[in-house]
Amino acid sequence: MREQIRQILNSQEQPTVTVLSSLIAVQDSIHYLPDEAIKETATFCGSTINEVWSVASFYTNFRFTAPGEKTLDVCWGPSCHILGAQQVLDSVQSALEVKEEGESPDGKVTLKYNTCLGACAQGPVIAVDHHLIGKQTAESAAKIARELRGLDG
Amino acid sequence: MGSTDNYPADPEYQRPPLPETTGNTDQMPTIFEELQARAAKRWDELTSGESAWIRVGGGTSGQAVGADAVFDAFKSSVESTGVNANVSMVSAMGLMYLEPQVDVLMPNGSRVFYGNVEPEEAQTIVEQHVKNGEPLIDRAYAYSGGDGSGVGNLPELSSLPMVALQHRIATRNFGETDPHDLLQYVANGGYQALNRALTEMTPEEIVDEVKAAGLRGRGGAAFPAGVKWSFLAPSTAPVKYVLCNCEEGDPGAFNDKGIIENDPHTLVEGLIINGYATRSTHGYIFIRTGHELPIESVRKAIAAAYEAELLGKNILGSDFSFDMEVSLTGDSYVAGEETALMEAIEGKRATPRFKPPFPAAAGLWQKPTNINNVKTLAYVPEIVRNGSDWFKSIGTETTSGTAIVCLSGHITYPGMYEVPMGMTIREVLEKIGGGVSDGERIKVLQAGGPLNGLLGVEAFDTMIDFDAMSAAGASIGSGGIIVGNETTDVVDLLRSLIAFNQFESCGKCFPCRLGNTHMLEILDRMCQNKAKSADLALLERVGTSMKAGSLCGHGQLGFNPIASALKYFGDEIISTLAGEIAPGGVYGDGTMILPTRTRP
Numbered sequence: 247m248r249e250q251i252r253q254i255l256n257s258q259e260q261p262t263v264t265v266l267s268s269l270i271a272v273q274d275s276i277h278y279l280p281d282e283a284i285k286e287t288a289t290f291c292g293s294t295i296n297e298v299w300s301v302a303s304f305y306t307n308f309r310f311t312a313p314g315e316k317t318l319d320v321c322w323g324p325s326c327h328i329l330g331a332q333q334v335l336d337s338v339q340s341a342l343e344v345k346e347e348g349e350s351p352d353g354k355v356t357l358k359y360n361t362c363l364g365a366c367a368q369g370p371v372i373a374v375d376h377h378l379i380g381k382q383t384a385e386s387a388a389k390i391a392r393e394l395r396g397l398d399g
Numbered sequence: 400m401g402s403t404d405n406y407p408a409d410p411e412y413q414r415p416p417l418p419e420t421t422g423n424t425d426q427m428p429t430i431f432e433e434l435q436a437r438a439a440k441r442w443d444e445l446t447s448g449e450s451a452w453i454r455v456g457g458g459t460s461g462q463a464v465g466a467d468a469v470f471d472a473f474k475s476s477v478e479s480t481g482v483n484a485n486v487s488m489v490s491a492m493g494l495m496y497l498e499p500q501v502d503v504l505m506p507n508g509s510r511v512f513y514g515n516v517e518p519e520e521a522q523t524i525v526e527q528h529v530k531n532g533e534p535l536i537d538r539a540y541a542y543s544g545g546d547g548s549g550v551g552n553l554p555e556l557s558s559l560p561m562v563a564l565q566h567r568i569a570t571r572n573f574g575e576t577d578p579h580d581l582l583q584y585v586a587n588g589g590y591q592a593l594n595r596a597l598t599e600m601t602p603e604e605i606v607d608e609v610k611a612a613g614l615r616g617r618g619g620a621a622f623p624a625g626v627k628w629s630f631l632a633p634s635t636a637p638v639k640y641v642l643c644n645c646e647e648g649d650p651g652a653f654n655d656k657g658i659i660e661n662d663p664h665t666l667v668e669g670l671i672i673n674g675y676a677t678r679s680t681h682g683y684i685f686i687r688t689g690h691e692l693p694i695e696s697v698r699k700a701i702a703a704a705y706e707a708e709l710l711g712k713n714i715l716g717s718d719f720s721f722d723m724e725v726s727l728t729g730d731s732y733v734a735g736e737e738t739a740l741m742e743a744i745e746g747k748r749a750t751p752r753f754k755p756p757f758p759a760a761a762g763l764w765q766k767p768t769n770i771n772n773v774k775t776l777a778y779v780p781e782i783v784r785n786g787s788d789w790f791k792s793i794g795t796e797t798t799s800g801t802a803i804v805c806l807s808g809h810i811t812y813p814g815m816y817e818v819p820m821g822m823t824i825r826e827v828l829e830k831i832g833g834g835v836s837d838g839e840r841i842k843v844l845q846a847g848g849p850l851n852g853l854l855g856v857e858a859f860d861t862m863i864d865f866d867a868m869s870a871a872g873a874s875i876g877s878g879g880i881i882v883g884n885e886t887t888d889v890v891d892l893l894r895s896l897i898a899f900n901q902f903e904s905c906g907k908c909f910p911c912r913l914g915n916t917h918m919l920e921i922l923d924r925m926c927q928n929k930a931k932s933a934d935l936a937l938l939e940r941v942g943t944s945m946k947a948g949s950l951c952g953h954g955q956l957g958f959n960p961i962a963s964a965l966k967y968f969g970d971e972i973i974s975t976l977a978g979e980i981a982p983g984g985v986y987g988d989g990t991m992i993l994p995t996r997t998r999p
Binding site (some may be wrong): 251260262264265266267268269270274291300301303304305306307309321322323324325326327328329330332361362363364365366368369371376377378379380381 | 441459460462463465495580585600633647648649650651652653657683688689690691694722724725726727728729730731732743744745746748749758805808810814847850873879881882883887892895896898899902903905991998
């Protein structure tokens with residue numbers, strides 16, 4: 247793991263490399279930030295573990311445990327809200343058997359709340375592994391969620 | 400632990416010699432003329448050759464309703480049918496209610512537009528329209544070009560109200576060009592402004608031109624861009640930065656990302672000109688990670704610009720050198736505040752700094768810095784190309800140019816529309832947006848992002864113009880307008896706005912961090928019919944403290960939604976407080992799944 251993280255940190259292509267860019271690079275590759283990522287980033291950037299944690303805990307996209315096989319984002323921003331995002335969120339939570347953000351009991355799907363996915367004209371919007379799907383209803387979103395778990399739609 | 404100066408990429412470039420009156424006028428052809436010649440050839444191949452050109456509208460919005468699958472279907476249909484046609488994924492036109500959208504340009508110059516296209520229809524369109532030359536009139540919504548005899552009974556594209564009423568400057572290439580092809584941008588007038596700036600104008604002349612154009616910042620504050628540029632220009636520091644803010648977290652606004660993903664070169668060109676005018680050395684485009692399409696689009700544009708000598712050392716053979724890169728941030732709304740943004744580029748927590756010092760004196764890595772919104776910069780190439788008088792002639796006395804309005808919510812034709820400043824909200828909603836989507840009436844608008852106000856019907860005749868909007872208690876802000884019909888519960892909508900603001904408070908100033916939490920608790924009580932009589936006064940007190948005690952707009956403006964709701968929907972709020980209205984929210988019992996959180 248450490249070796250893999252070092253490799254990720256070293257292969258950042260953009261000219262400006264910072265604590266934040268390093269954490270983004272690690273999460274892009276292994277989908278979460280294990281403890282090793284915090285330590286290696288601190289070493290790599292000449293920073294302290296404390297400082298790296300302060301950055302990692304600030305930005306809400308970072309997570310510290312391995313996610314499910316698929317990630318399902320549900321937008322709850324005011325634009326989607328007006329079009330029924332609450333019902334979408336509610337039915338997705340039932341389909342995934344979760345009460346808040348987090349993994350379905352089978353570990354297959356991670357539910358994530360999103361404040362704006364950027365396709366407001368097609369709301370309510372959800373996204374599967376960053377791939378946006380617009381014009382959702384409670385039923386259509388629950389179907390997608392169940393299918394992601396390998397259950398019948 | 401290194402000081403910020405030890406960051407690996409903190410640049411230690413020597414400042415290039417200040418450009419005098421540069422120019423390559425006697426050498427023929429110049430680098431730019433060669434580029435233009437290649438671009439013209441490319442555009443001719445696409446538009447006047449023997450092949451048809453099938454353009455599929457892409458973008459985040461198009462992809463959310465399946466544009467990728469439509470594009471693939473057209474590619475394979477063209478291959479299997481063996482017709483002579485190019486298929487491109489181009490920028491989105493902005494008419495998002497018609498997505499996925501496809502148009503076919505035939506070699507005779509006639510172009511026909513299809514909306515809401517399913518992948519299954521590709522084969523039929525390719526066979527009948529492209530191969531047999533018989534457009535599917537029943538499936539199309541408009542045409543353009545051709546020999547003047549029209550196409551069936553289809554209306555001309557430019558006669559549709561949602562097209563006719565627009566004045567497209569920053570979005571001029573939307574629906575026309577492939578955003579990943581530099582040559583298509585150049586073929587449509589691209590980089591002429593940069594070439595003109597480098598060969599004919601001094602930096603001071605450009606700053607004066609932008610000032611004279613009356614271009615006001617489109618990020619929300621509406622400060623004159625040319626004046627802001629003039630703060631940075633005189634500094635003789637060896638390293639100076641120009642930053643472009645695309646941290647567009649506002650729900651309901653998608654025009655910044657829209658420009659970046661649909662026409663990234665207009666932004667890149669604008670930022671290079673911004674760099675030249677302020678004699679800066681480096682540019683950063685700042686955007687949130689996870690928005691893959693705009694990020695990919697602008698990265699490709701920057702790489703292509705380097706390749707074509709539009710970036711890097713001695714741009715287009717001039718004395719001016721300038722570097723540009725994309726800086727990604729994590730999820731944080733406050734990262735869009737200008738000093739928090741600099742903290743994020745430096746890799747730290749995105750919390751606002753105290754001012755002074757102002758960015759022009761000590762900004763990114765304590766170097767002189769200038770920061771502009773995407774939309775502001777996207778106008779710059781056209782201002783330099785066509786002159787300030789031209790730009791000044793569009794819009795109103797105090798706000799020249801256009802507004803890029805994003806319509807979403809209960810509206811018939813959601814989309815992204817660039818309209819001249821001075822149009823009324825009602826015209827935009829009714830003539831362009833087609834009115835409310837389901838036969839009900841429009842009750843409420845949320846304009847300009849979650850730190851700005853709600854508007855009621857009384858305000859619909861307000862002109863879209865920075866000053867008129869702010870007098871009405873709202874703001875153009877980010878350009879988003881979320882429409883709510885008669886079924887919209889104002890208190891429930893307020894709760895969702897304050898929930899957003901609470902979630903996104905960076906936590907640095909406690910009036911904002913705790914104030915938003917308190918306001919959310921009160922609104923939640925109201926929605927569940929558990930409000931107390933003193934709650935309204937309490938809300939107002941919290942709002943006043945937030946305004947007085949917060950460092951940046953997130954706290955200072957945090958009470959705006961409630962203040963404006965009291966102005967337009969006072970009766971409804973008072974009734975809710977008094978328990979006379981049934982609990983709001985979508986469940987009838989007023990509950991809402993609230994992702995409350997306070998940043999550690």
